[in-house]
Amino acid sequence: GKNVNTKKINEEVTIKSYCYNDDCKTNEDSINALTAYIFMEFKNSINQHDYNKYDECFLMWLSDKLLKMYYESKGKNVKKGFVYLITLNQAYDKYLKQHKVKLNYWDLFDNIKGLKEANLIYMAEFYKLLNNICKTIADYKDNGAGTDSYFKGKNVNTKKINEEVTIKSYCYNDDCKTNEDSINALTAYIFMEFKNSINQHDYNKYDECFLMWLSDKLLKMYYESKGKNVKKGFVYLITLNQAYDKYLKQHKVKLNYWDLFDNIKGLKEANLIYMAEFYKLLNNICKTIADYKDNGAG
Known part of the structure; x- marks a missing residue:
């Protein structure tokens, strides 16, 4: 009140x-x-x-x-x-x-x-x-994006993915062989888990957060591809859509989640670095709000 x-x-x-x-x-x-x-x-x-x-x-x-x-x-x-x-x-x-x-x-x-x-x-x-965004990010973590625990730095632990029946079921032919296969399967899994956990009324409400989360993962792959020449902090001219096409599109997955974001095509064309940085910023803000709640603001 x-x-x-x-x-x-x-x-x-x-x-x-x-x-x-x-x-x-x-x-x-x-x-x-x-x-x-x-x-x-x-x-x-x-x-x-x-x-x-x-x-x-x-x-x-x-x-x-x-x-x-x-x-x-x-x-x-x-x-x-x-x-x-x-x-x-x-x-x-x-x-x-x-x-x-x-x-x-x-x-x-x-x-x-x-x-x-x-x-x-x-x-x-x-x-x-911010509270709503933080709730969304927390929902992703509760409904699979504790999925971040499946990552070892920039790569997914493919062995761990194949041990999880629910996630593995999204792998093409029920077997993830590469890092890209695993990221695709994990992404499809999070997408469906989250969609199944919310009201139909809110069905597309938080797709922006999902794309920010995915941008964070794709940026790590992009930086890896640059090798020693990478300049972190430099705004490379690559969009989220281009990164998806380059790193994930050719790796088959049972759920073609990418086309389901056509309702926010503009965001798919956003700069990958900005999207990933915005995800980090929101995570930091959410941590701050959580700290306030833990230290009294609850």
């Missing part, structure tokens, strides 16, 4: 210790204490080198909470989806600033003042979007 369980906050000694006078009386007191607690727990859990690396995620999380308070203040007149002209900073000043907390965490974000002045609705919506 929109409110914090203040009773529960006061029962948690570590969180309650951030309440002013060691007692949270209001919803706002509780949100402030919880925010300070999460902030410190997360900072203590990461390397000094990464100390300010994920502050943007923290502000997105806080925006989500402040937007709920803002909507509540509008009452029946609220228009959800309408972009109200209120910044994150204005929302903080309005709802939390006057509620004292032992750690003045807000000033610690002055290194990203620009983000504090971002529109509250956009910040909260971006948090929701």
